[in-house]
Amino acid sequence: MSNDEVLFEHKGRAGIITLNRPEALNALTLNMVRMIHPQLRAWAEDDGVHHVIIQASGDKAFCAGGDIRALYDWGRAGDDLFLAFYHEEYQLNTYIKRYPKPYIALMSGITMGGGVGVSVHGSHRVATEGLTFAMPETGIGLFPDVGGTYFLPRCPGEIGMYLALTGSRMKVADALYARIATHHVPTDRLADLKDALLEAHDPTAVIVSFAVDPGRPALLEHRETLDRCFSAGSVEEVLSCLDAEESDWAAKLAGGIRSKSPTSTKLAFRQIREGAKLDFEECMRTEFRMVSRIFKAPDFFEGIRAVVIDKDQAPQWQPASLAEVTSELVEAYFSPLDKELTFQEAG
Numbered sequence: 001m002s003n004d005e006v007l008f009e010h011k012g013r014a015g016i017i018t019l020n021r022p023e024a025l026n027a028l029t030l031n032m033v034r035m036i037h038p039q040l041r042a043w044a045e046d047d048g049v050h051h052v053i054i055q056a057s058g059d060k061a062f063c064a065g066g067d068i069r070a071l072y073d074w075g076r077a078g079d080d081l082f083l084a085f086y087h088e089e090y091q092l093n094t095y096i097k098r099y100p101k102p103y104i105a106l107m108s109g110i111t112m113g114g115g116v117g118v119s120v121h122g123s124h125r126v127a128t129e130g131l132t133f134a135m136p137e138t139g140i141g142l143f144p145d146v147g148g149t150y151f152l153p154r155c156p157g158e159i160g161m162y163l164a165l166t167g168s169r170m171k172v173a174d175a176l177y178a179r180i181a182t183h184h185v186p187t188d189r190l191a192d193l194k195d196a197l198l199e200a201h202d203p204t205a206v207i208v209s210f211a212v213d214p215g216r217p218a219l220l221e222h223r224e225t226l227d228r229c230f231s232a233g234s235v236e237e238v239l240s241c242l243d244a245e246e247s248d249w250a251a252k253l254a255g256g257i258r259s260k261s262p263t264s265t266k267l268a269f270r271q272i273r274e275g276a277k278l279d280f281e282e283c284m285r286t287e288f289r290m291v292s293r294i295f296k297a298p299d300f301f302e303g304i305r306a307v308v309i310d311k312d313q314a315p316q317w318q319p320a321s322l323a324e325v326t327s328e329l330v331e332a333y334f335s336p337l338d339k340e341l342t343f344q345e346a347g
Helices: 030-044 068-077 081-098 159-166 172-177 187-198 203-210 218-230 235-245 248-259 262-275 280-294 299-309 327-334
Strands: 006-011 014-019 051-056 061-063 103-107 110-112 124-127 132-134
Touching: 006 030, 014 030, 030 081, 051 061, 051 187, 061 103, 068 081, 068 299, 081 280, 103 187, 124 172, 124 203, 159 218, 159 235, 159 248, 159 262, 172 218, 187 203, 218 235, 218 248, 235 248, 235 262, 262 280, 262 299, 262 327, 280 327
Parallel strands: 014 051, 051 103, 061 110, 103 124, 110 132
Antiparallel strands: 006 014
């Protein structure tokens, strides 16, 4: 396998992208973003490429997220590369959403954060039984970005709000139920699927021919409670509803929410509610406004310190409680920027 972070191949009727940092769970770097976007543009204009497949090296992860250690270092140094990463990543996410040809993500293993951004906006999201999907950003002082503002509110019921506030992990049956994945193909059939896709004239029909039912979604057991609690009007009301359930499931969720950045939690709540009313580009512009303010606040850097660098799992959030996160503080993250995210480079 090449040492390149991302590999490209045109084989048959398919353009193939392979994320190639298995030792880092294929975490997305700025260099990878800068390689993938122009290649997608080139393939969009190439009549020999009928569809695009994106996959990953190794068996542990499709892509576990962005390269947050690099982001931490850039942010601490005040380096412009911090915001450049998000600006270019969000443009790539937007281009994938717009892509004029079938875009087929083969999602196996850990798929979180930045990995979601290069998969969930594609036309076909094929997940194996090895999928572990989550948007855990509020646990590191961020928010569920890479288009989470758009796709999470469009999950059934309040599943998107549940995912945003709790960072809960989902396996393949729940991912299909939540409309994160479009098809389930077992790992032992994946190689045959890829071979069939190389010459496919109708990739949807080919994928359907390999797809199988993954079984009953675990979320069904709690769907009624989930919708009732996560439809509340504030984070505090969500927690009150969960506390009133007096069940182990609800108590675990409430404890998880309370452990995360209070600022990020309230930002995510506002983000999901607003995103339901916005088109995709408006959602991405909103996320860039938010991350531009995250860059100047303490929680993102404290979260990465606690989870990735020191690994003490004991972040000291500022502010430390939900009550201290005022509506004025939240509003400031959503206000327009002097230099907004632009999209002419995205298409």
